[in-house]
Amino acid sequence: KSTGSLSLRNTTHSFGSIWAGIALGGNSTLWGTKARGAGSVTALQSNAYHDGAVYRAISTDEVSSYTLANGEHEFRVAGVTTAGDTVSFTTAMGIVNDGGVIVGSPT
Numbered sequence: 001k002s003t004g005s006l007s008l009r010n011t012t013h014s015f016g017s018i019w020a021g022i023a024l025g026g027n028s029t030l031w032g033t034k035a036r037g038a039g040s041v042t043a044l045q046s047n048a049y050h051d052g053a054v055y056r057a058i059s060t061d062e063v064s065s066y067t068l069a070n071g072e073h074e075f076r077v078a079g080v081t082t083a084g085d086t087v088s089f090t091t092a093m094g095i096v097n098d099g100g101v102i103v104g105s106p107t
Helices: none
Strands: 006-008 019-024 028-033 041-046 048-050 055-057 061-069 072-081 090-095 101-103
Touching: 019 048, 028 048, 041 048, 048 061, 055 061
Parallel strands: 006 019
Antiparallel strands: 019 028, 028 041, 041 061, 048 055, 061 072, 072 090, 090 101
8 A cells, every 4th residue: 555554454544654554353453663763663562553643442352562662662551442542551561771671650
């Protein structure tokens, strides 16, 4: 597609103008920033996609996310979210770029 997105299922998601993404099966997405350089992001989600502004649930279910950005790894989760609604993630764990591990949301 001209949008830079590929779907391996029946429906594509709009990932916004700065992201390129793939819909995998019914509830998974893999996407990243189109531009090279500092600040780029790669993400894998179960039951979520980023529409260019916010994360949205694909179906009414729990949501999980793994994101790589700025040399760090972030694992996030959300409870049951209604299809199409904005996802409110909680950080379950992170690995920061100095090798430190954070479990749970920092306070």
